[in-house]
Amino acid sequence: MPEVIFPGPEGRLEGRYHPQADKDAPIAIVLHPHPQFGGTMNNKVVYNLHYAFYNMGFTVLRFNFRGVGRSQGEYDQGVGELSDAASALDYLQSMNNNSKHCWVAGFSFGAWIGMQLLMRRPEITGFISVSPPANMYDFMFLAPCPASGLIINGSHDRVAPPADTTALVGKLHEQQGITITHEEVEGADHFFRDPYMDGMIDTVSTYVKRRLTESTR
Known part of the structure; x- marks a missing residue:
């Protein structure tokens, strides 16, 4: 998988890019x-x-957000990181002009950034939010949430308590025309440490495959 460097708002961003043969x-x-x-x-x-x-x-x-690894810049409270994510999506789209489906996945802080990106980029057709920190960050910008997606968290998450995630899902469920799927993995913590990682990934894969199948009918 090639290492890539692409332009971001504050200089270069470091990533890992894994292309398919199918254009x-x-x-x-x-x-x-x-x-x-x-x-x-x-x-x-x-x-x-x-x-x-x-x-x-x-x-x-x-990719690495600004200030992480070989990515230039400094941490920017999520504001600059959202711009980094937009630049990453621009870069990805520039090399895949024929793609008909665009997904964003994020873990913890990355889930918060991903949901903000979702609001700004109508071409995003699905999302995966793993352990969204609804207790730390305001997700009220999701009004309305523009695309269906999966929110997955662990029942033993002490970083982002399950009750806050459930409350977030409840707010999103009130909106028309989208479907928010919520899966809580019994016993898993915030990081899905073993033996829960494989089960979480299986849940994500099952969900995404179903969505792709539905879109081709």
Whole structure:
């Protein structure tokens, strides 16, 4: 999988780009957790999400937000990181002009950024939010949520308590025309440490495959 450097708002951004041979393949970007708490594109959840999408036939890009790894710039409270994500999507789309499906997946802080990107980019057709920190960040910008997606969290998450995630899902369920699927993995923590990682990835893959099948009918 080639390392890539692409332009971001504050200089270069470092990523990993995994293309399919099929030029019409769907595309996905995967967003990592909080940069100030050790979050990078090589986080285990992010890495596994990346390969899950690739194994389903997606061309995938994951990258480091500004100030992480070889990406230039400094942490910017989520504002600049959203711009980084938009630049990453621009880069991915520029090399995959024929793609008809565009997904965004994010873990923790990355889930918050991903949902904001969803609001700004109407071409995004689906999303995966893993352990969204609804207790730390305001998700009220999702009014209305423009696309259907999957929210998945662990029942033993002490970083982003399940009750806050359930409340977020409840608010999104009130909106017309979209379907928010919510899966809570019994016993899993915020990071889906073993033995829960494989089950989480299987749930994500089952959901995405179903959505792709429905879109081709």
